[in-house]
Amino acid sequence: MKIAVICGGNSSEREVSLKTGEAVYNALAASYSDVYCLECKDESDCIEKIMNSKPNIVFIALHGGFGENGQLQATLDMLKIKYTGCGFAQSSLAMDKFATKSILKAFNIPTAMFKLIKKPEDIEDIDFYPVCIKPNNEGSSVGVEFAENKKEAKAVAEKLLKNHHPLIAEKKLSGKELTVGIIGDTVLPVIWIKPKNGFYDYHHKYTKGATEYIIPSQLPQKIENLVQTIAYNAYKAIGCNSYARVDIILENNIPYVLEINTIPGMTQTSLLPKAALAKGISFEKLTKMLVEAAC
Numbered sequence: 001m002k003i004a005v006i007c008g009g010n011s012s013e014r015e016v017s018l019k020t021g022e023a024v025y026n027a028l029a030a031s032y033s034d035v036y037c038l039e040c041k042d043e044s045d046c047i048e049k050i051m052n053s054k055p056n057i058v059f060i061a062l063h064g065g066f067g068e069n070g071q072l073q074a075t076l077d078m079l080k081i082k083y084t085g086c087g088f089a090q091s092s093l094a095m096d097k098f099a100t101k102s103i104l105k106a107f108n109i110p111t112a113m114f115k116l117i118k119k120p121e122d123i124e125d126i127d128f129y130p131v132c133i134k135p136n137n138e139g140s141s142v143g144v145e146f147a148e149n150k151k152e153a154k155a156v157a158e159k160l161l162k163n164h165h166p167l168i169a170e171k172k173l174s175g176k177e178l179t180v181g182i183i184g185d186t187v188l189p190v191i192w193i194k195p196k197n198g199f200y201d202y203h204h205k206y207t208k209g210a211t212e213y214i215i216p217s218q219l220p221q222k223i224e225n226l227v228q229t230i231a232y233n234a235y236k237a238i239g240c241n242s243y244a245r246v247d248i249i250l251e252n253n254i255p256y257v258l259e260i261n262t263i264p265g266m267t268q269t270s271l272l273p274k275a276a277l278a279k280g281i282s283f284e285k286l287t288k289m290l291v292e293a294a295c
Contacts, residue, residue, distance in 0.1 A: 011065030
């Protein structure tokens with residue numbers, strides 16, 4: 001069985017993807033004899049390298065952009081090549097924060113109040129402050145900013161809309177930042193994310209020592225169970241059936257779903273592998289499980 005680990009890409013998360021690709025390749029090489037890593041520049045380069053190498057399985061280690069928004073998954077479906085992770089529909093939905101939150105709202109799953117921002121004037125309709133404003137289709141907390149009032153929000157929107165379109169504005173929540181990994185129908189232990197200061201932005205995610213990860217989460221068992229249930233319900237609401245990570249803020253003991261990551265970071269120190277290890281699943285075993293699921 002030939003396994004191609006595809007990484008790189010041209011999104012803002014390229015460097016994270018390269019780290020994921022290297023870690024996954026090293027782990028899979030311990031279990032399989034024919035594994036290779038394909039570093040790609042963009043979508044056409046990615047497809048060309050996959051078609052030339054003719055793998056049986058593609059392990060998608062791309063973050064953001066065409067690798068996570070369903071485009072690559074749809075192409076692999078047409079080529080009849082199996083791959084890890086969620087399919088086209090789930091990937092496309094999860095990458096669109098507005099669409100995801102609309103579905104969560106329809107299923108009565110707690111999520112912060114939100115509004116899609118296509119132009120600065122859309123800020124006029126927001127009646128919940130303070131707000132968090134961010135790109136609707138980015139990951140790794142890229143472009144996340146906060147505003148205390150309408151004047152600040154309009155200035156933030158004008159700035160972000162120059163490089164990102166559309167945006168999503170959410171009511172800013174205060175509470176514990178949590179994340180829940182899910183593999184198939186197995187919900188992993190909750191991780192409490194404690195940045196040393198501020199919120200869990202790009203710096204705190206990828207700077208060593210900037211954030212403390214607490215697992216077990218130290219939550220009362222009843223609350224831990226509730227958080228896991230809400231995360232699983234969100235995962236199923238958009239049709240996930242492979243693996244994902246659900247990010248949550250716990251405010252007044254209510255778990256509000258922030259977003260669903262269908263291709264979470266997959267290095268030995270990433271959040272999903274941390275949670276898996278807490279359940280007795282090593283990184284090597286985890287990568288092998290995902291390949292077996294793709295089969």
